[in-house]
Amino acid sequence: MGLLKKKSKESFVSLIEGNKLERDFYLQDTIVVAKELLGKYFIRKYKGKYLIGKIVETEAYRDDDPASHAYNGRTRRNEVMFWLGGHLYVYFTYGMHYCCNVVTESEGKGCAVLIRAVEPIEGLSTMMKLRSFNSSSKIFNLTNGPAKLCQAFDITKKNNGDDLCGEKIFIVDSKIVIKNSKIGKSQRIGIKDGLEKKWRFYIKNSPWVSK
DNA sequence: CGACCGATTGACT
DNA sequence: GTCAATCGGTCGG
Numbered sequence: 001m002g003l004l005k006k007k008s009k010e011s012f013v014s015l016i017e018g019n020k021l022e023r024d025f026y027l028q029d030t031i032v033v034a035k036e037l038l039g040k041y042f043i044r045k046y047k048g049k050y051l052i053g054k055i056v057e058t059e060a061y062r063d064d065d066p067a068s069h070a071y072n073g074r075t076r077r078n079e080v081m082f083w084l085g086g087h088l089y090v091y092f093t094y095g096m097h098y099c100c101n102v103v104t105e106s107e108g109k110g111c112a113v114l115i116r117a118v119e120p121i122e123g124l125s126t127m128m129k130l131r132s133f134n135s136s137s138k139i140f141n142l143t144n145g146p147a148k149l150c151q152a153f154d155i156t157k158k159n160n161g162d163d164l165c166g167e168k169i170f171i172v173d174s175k176i177v178i179k180n181s182k183i184g185k186s187q188r189i190g191i192k193d194g195l196e197k198k199w200r201f202y203i204k205n206s207p208w209v210s211k
Numbered sequence: 212c213g214a215c216c217g218a219t220t221g222a223c224t
Numbered sequence: 225g226t227c228a229a230t231c232g233g234t235c236g237g
Binding site (some may be wrong): 067094116 | 224
């Protein structure tokens with residue numbers, strides 16, 4: 001735990017350089033990507049600094065899945081879901097929130113993994129500012145939900161379609177292996193269809209998982 | 212065009 | 225526990 005903790009900024013940079021996930025990772029099966037993203041570091045370069053969160057909760061949305069935005073085919077909104085794996089699909093919902101997904105598999109498929117929660121590792125004070133975080137609130141509320149983490153990482157529609165193999169937003173292999181017995185599984189949150197599929201994955205015992 | 216509603220959150224009873 | 229906020233996407237007429 002906490003590979004990045006207590007390391008200097010230079011150490012962050014060197015750790016990042018060698019371990020950024022490459023295209024092949026995202027081209028894998030969507031369920032595999034959803035599980036393997038657990039424990040990895042979601043990184044956003046923001047105003048010359050790094051915002052870093054350890055991914056602790058994901059949900060898979062597959063092309064043959066009635067709960068997926070892509071189920072009824074390509075539209076302007078879900079266009080990015082059909083791009084090559086490794087792009088960022090950001091959608092706007094409830095008139096005020098953004099949620100971010102990692103596009104998976106091959107071009108034209110329409111699969112993605114929703115990132116639902118991260119454990120903040122670096123850049124906490126910036127995240128708090130971005131969320132206008134009330135210090136009387138429990139710290140877990142900083143990033144324990146898909147729209148919360150988008151706000152904390154300043155991810156909005158301007159990032160829809162960003163390439164995770166680029167420099168702005170990317171994911172780094174933490175070398176932390178989450179054993180299968182430590183991965184919780186459940187139905188996905190907030191959907192009506194596809195409830196029989198247990199495609200929400202989270203790190204058991206992590207206090208940073210959404211409520 | 213108008214109506215409906217959402218892969219959510221925060222405030223409040 | 226309940227519920228309003230708030231607006232772009234989607235779909236039916």
